Amino acid sequence: MMDWKQSLADVDEDYLVGISNKGIVKRAYKDLEEAGGSEGAALAEPDWTAQELVVPAGSETVRIRLPLGESRCSCPSRSICRHVIMGILLAKQAAAGGEKTDAVKPGSEEAGADSTDTLGEQVWQEVLSQPRKPLFRALGSKGLRRLASIMEAGETPRVERSSVVKVQLPGQEITVKLLSPLSYSTCSCHKKELCSHKAEAILWCQYLEKQLTAEELTAELEQLPDLDLQELQDTAEQIRSCLEGLLEVGLARGGQEQAEELERLAILCHNAGLPGWEGDLRALADSYGKYLRRSAGLTMEKLAGQLQRLFHRTGQLEVLVRTALNGAAEEAQGIIGRIQALAGEFRSAYLPVGELELTGITAEHFVSDSGYEGDTVYFLEISTGTWYTYTSARPTFYEGKKRGGYQEKTPAPWGVPLLLEGLADVQLRLRGAKCDAVGRLSSSQETRGEILGRSELTAEKLEGWYYREFDRLFAEQIPPPSPPQKASAGDGHPRLVFVQAERFQQGKFNEITQMLELPIWDPAGRQVLVELPYSKREEASIRYLERLKKKQKPCFLGRVYLQGNRICLYPVDLLERQDLENTGTDIGEWLKRKKEDLLGKTEEAVCRENSDEEDTFRVLQSYLEEVSWLLQEIYQVGSATTQDSTLEALQRAGEQGKSYGMTTLSDWLRQLREQLALSCHRMKHGLSETMEIYCRLWQ
Numbered sequence: 001m002m003d004w005k006q007s008l009a010d011v012d013e014d015y016l017v018g019i020s021n022k023g024i025v026k027r028a029y030k031d032l033e034e035a036g037g038s039e040g041a042a043l044a045e046p047d048w049t050a051q052e053l054v055v056p057a058g059s060e061t062v063r064i065r066l067p068l069g070e071s072r073c074s075c076p077s078r079s080i081c082r083h084v085i086m087g088i089l090l091a092k093q094a095a096a097g098g099e100k101t102d103a104v105k106p107g108s109e110e111a112g113a114d115s116t117d118t119l120g121e122q123v124w125q126e127v128l129s130q131p132r133k134p135l136f137r138a139l140g141s142k143g144l145r146r147l148a149s150i151m152e153a154g155e156t157p158r159v160e161r162s163s164v165v166k167v168q169l170p171g172q173e174i175t176v177k178l179l180s181p182l183s184y185s186t187c188s189c190h191k192k193e194l195c196s197h198k199a200e201a202i203l204w205c206q207y208l209e210k211q212l213t214a215e216e217l218t219a220e221l222e223q224l225p226d227l228d229l230q231e232l233q234d235t236a237e238q239i240r241s242c243l244e245g246l247l248e249v250g251l252a253r254g255g256q257e258q259a260e261e262l263e264r265l266a267i268l269c270h271n272a273g274l275p276g277w278e279g280d281l282r283a284l285a286d287s288y289g290k291y292l293r294r295s296a297g298l299t300m301e302k303l304a305g306q307l308q309r310l311f312h313r314t315g316q317l318e319v320l321v322r323t324a325l326n327g328a329a330e331e332a333q334g335i336i337g338r339i340q341a342l343a344g345e346f347r348s349a350y351l352p353v354g355e356l357e358l359t360g361i362t363a364e365h366f367v368s369d370s371g372y373e374g375d376t377v378y379f380l381e382i383s384t385g386t387w388y389t390y391t392s393a394r395p396t397f398y399e400g401k402k403r404g405g406y407q408e409k410t411p412a413p414w415g416v417p418l419l420l421e422g423l424a425d426v427q428l429r430l431r432g433a434k435c436d437a438v439g440r441l442s443s444s445q446e447t448r449g450e451i452l453g454r455s456e457l458t459a460e461k462l463e464g465w466y467y468r469e470f471d472r473l474f475a476e477q478i479p480p481p482s483p484p485q486k487a488s489a490g491d492g493h494p495r496l497v498f499v500q501a502e503r504f505q506q507g508k509f510n511e512i513t514q515m516l517e518l519p520i521w522d523p524a525g526r527q528v529l530v531e532l533p534y535s536k537r538e539e540a541s542i543r544y545l546e547r548l549k550k551k552q553k554p555c556f557l558g559r560v561y562l563q564g565n566r567i568c569l570y571p572v573d574l575l576e577r578q579d580l581e582n583t584g585t586d587i588g589e590w591l592k593r594k595k596e597d598l599l600g601k602t603e604e605a606v607c608r609e610n611s612d613e614e615d616t617f618r619v620l621q622s623y624l625e626e627v628s629w630l631l632q633e634i635y636q637v638g639s640a641t642t643q644d645s646t647l648e649a650l651q652r653a654g655e656q657g658k659s660y661g662m663t664t665l666s667d668w669l670r671q672l673r674e675q676l677a678l679s680c681h682r683m684k685h686g687l688s689e690t691m692e693i694y695c696r697l698w699q
Contacts, residue, residue: 004048005095007066011088015163018179018186019069020080028085031058048095055087062087069184120163123180127165127205130182132212136220138199144217147200149351151214157204167201171352171432171446176201228272232339233321235272236314239265239281243311244687247694250638251291251303259288274317274343280310299513300632307635308698311691317342350434350442356381358388358428360455361496362557362573363421365537366393375410377423378496378572379441385464387495390441392420414449427452466498466555470526473499474567477560499528499569500555507546509534516542520556528567530556545571565621623660627653627669631698634676639690642676650676668697 016025035058053064060083061074073083136144150170158168165178174197178185187197206212242261246254262285269277284306290298317339324335358379367373374393381388392410410420414430429450434442441447467473477497499520507518507530518530532542548554557573630649634642654669675690 004050004053004091008088008092008095011068011092012163015068015179016085016088018164018177019184020085024080024082025085027082028089031082031086032089053087053091055090057083057086057090064088064091067181067184069179069181120161120165123163123165123178123182124161124205126180126182127178127202128209128211130202130206132203132206134194135199135203138194139196139203143196143200144220146351147203148214148217151207151217153352153354155352156208157201159205159208165201165205167204169197169200169204171434171444172197173446178202178205229321229325229336231272232274232317233325235268235274235277236318236321238268239277239314240311240318240688240691243307243314244691246307247635247691248638248640248687250634250641251300251636253638253641254288254292256289256292259285259292262288276343277310277313280306280313284310300636301628304632304635304698308695311695312699313342315692350436350440350444353433353435356388356430356433357383357452358430360424360426360428363424364572367535367537375420377420379423379428380462380465382461386439388435388439388441390420390423390443412449413443414447416449416451418451425455427455462498465496466500468500468502468522469524470499470522470528470567471524473497473528473560478562478567495559496557496572497560498555498557498575499560501553504548504554507542507548509542509546516545518545518548520554528560528569529563530558530569530571531563532571541571545574565617620660623653623656627657627665627697631694634694639676639687639694640679642679647673647677665697668693672697 013025016028051065055062055064057073062071062084063073064071064084064087068088069080071080071084071088073081073087075081075083077083139147155170157170160166163179167176167178168174169176173188175188176185176197177187178198178201182202185198187195187201189195189197203212203217242265246258249258262281266278266281266285269275269281284303287298287303287306291303320335320339320342324339358381361378361380363375363377365373365375372393372395374391376389376391379388379390380386390413412418412420412423416423416428418426429452430441430447431450432444432447434444434447436442464476467477477495500522501520502523504518504520507516509516514534516530516532516534518532520528520530522528530545532538532545534542555575556569556571557575558569558571560567560569562568630646630653633646637643637646650669650673654666654673657663657666657669672690672693675693679690
C-alpha cells in the first residue's frame, strides 16, 4: 500500500531543486501564489492509497508517481516542468491537511526538519551501499590515480547533507547533488548518465564514512587496462616489417616514400594507443627527411641508433602482447600493466602535490625531432632537492615550414604576472600544484602562484647537484647500461646538474659531427666533454663558448650522458664559479647578466692536454669504431645489396674480435656476414634474422 502522506512529507525545496532546477521551482511557487486557493480546492481529497496521484496544475494535469522524478505532465515537456513541481507542492499541502505551512515555502530554514532527516538518511544509505565496480569504471585509471593521490595528500571535499547530498569536489569547479534514487543525481557538468564526477562524489562519501581507503584505490589500479591486444599485435607486426624493409633497401636507394610510410605508421600508433611509438616514428621520419635534404647536422650514427632502439622496443612489445594473448587471465593482468608502461601516455596524468616552494633556475627553447617546438623552464625545490619543469609547446609536424617573423611572447601560467622566461629569475610558491611522474608541472587553473622574491642559489644549497669531482658525477648521475640516447632539449626529463670546471680547453667546432666540442677537467684530471649540436638558434651560444676566458672558471648547467667511453654534457646554461661559491650571492644578478655582460669578451684559452688513455683502451675503441662504420655502411647500401668487400671486412673484423677475446661479438659478426651472403642468392630474404643480429650488434 502506498504511503503518500509520509512520502510527500519527506520532500523539501532542496529535493525539488535537485530533480529540476532552481528557476523551475521558483516559477512553480509563483504560479501557486497567483492561483490562490482555487487549485487546492480542485484537488479535493485524493486517494492516498493509489499508485499515482492525479493533480490539476493550472491548465495542465499532473500524474505524480514515486520516485517523484517519474512524474509526468500533460504539457509537451519531457522533463520535470513547473506544472509537476506545482502539483507536488499542492499534493504536499493536501497531505498536511490543507494548511499552507512553512514546509512548502521557498527559502524557509525550518521547513520539514524531521522529513529532511528521513530523506537525507535514505539517500546517504543509498550512497554508502552503491557497488564500487561501476564507479571505478566511470572514473578510469587516471581518475582513480588522481583520487588516490588526493586522499593520500589529506584533502577532502566539502559535503552538505540535507534531503540532497551536495559534494564540492576538491581541486575542481564541480558540484554534484546526490538524490534518492541515485539515478536522479545531478552534476554541474550537465551529463545525465553516471559521469566521472558523480562516481568520485559517491566514492568520497564512502571514504568519509571509512568504508573505502586510498590503498584500495591503488590496488584497483593494478587491474587490466583497456587495451586491444589484437590491434597492438597487428600494429607491432607492421612496424617490425617496415623497419626490416628500411634496412633491406638501405638509405642510398630510399626516398620520400620511406618517410611517408613512417608517418603513416605514426598515425596508426596514435589510433592504437602507442604514444611512445608515435613520437619515435615521427623522429625517424624527420631524420629520413634530413638525410634526403643532405642536412649537415644528421649523422649515420644517429639514424642507425634510432632504427635499433625502435626495433628493440617493438620486439619487447611483441613478446609481451603474445604472452598476454596466450597466457592465463591472472598472468595477463601484470603483463598488460607492463605493456601500458611501455606504450607511454598521450597526456601526462597530473596529480596534486600540495604546496611547493620553487627556485627558478633557467629557461630553454627546444625543437624536438618528434615534431614539437616550445620553451621549458626548470625549477628546483631546495628543501627536497627535487627538479620540476614547466613546458609550453606546440606541434610543428603538420606545418609546411617554420613560422617566421615576430612571435608573441608566452605569458607565465598560474596567474603570475610575468612572461614565461621570467619564471627563471624568481622564487615561487605554488598552491594547489599538480605534476606528473617525471616532475612536469600542470598549468591547471586551480594552481595559483605567488612570487616570493628573486632566485637565490649557492653551492651549499645545491648539495647533491653541484659537482667538482667527476668520479662522483659518474657514480651518481650516469644510469646503468642501456641503449644509448643523447640528451636533448625538451625531452621531459627534468634532472639537471651543475658541473664545475677546474680547467678547460678552448672549444672547437667539429665540421664532421656539426657539433661544438669543449673538454673540461676536474682537479684530478678527469674529463667531461661539453657538446653543443649546431642549429641556427645555437649559433650565438657556440660562438660564445668558443671564446671563453680561462679566468672565468665556468660552471656548466646541463644534462650528462655516456657516449662511448666519455661522459658528455649538453649545456643548458653557463654560470661562474664565484656566483655559486660565495655565500649569499643573489642568483638573480647573474641570471640578468648571463650571456649579456660576458658576451663578446675574448681571450685565448690555454689548457694542457689530458693524459693519453691506456693503449689497450685506444685499440679497443678503434676496433669498435671500425665495426660501427661497417654497420653504418650496411645501412647505407641496404642489406640486400651488400658488396663483397663489406662481407670480407666483416670476416676480418670477426677474426680480429676473436683475437681480442671478444668471442660473442665475433660470433655475431659471423652470423651477420652469413645472412648477408645468403641474401644475394635467394628470392626471399631472411629479414627478421638479419635485422635482429644487426640491432644486437649495434646495441
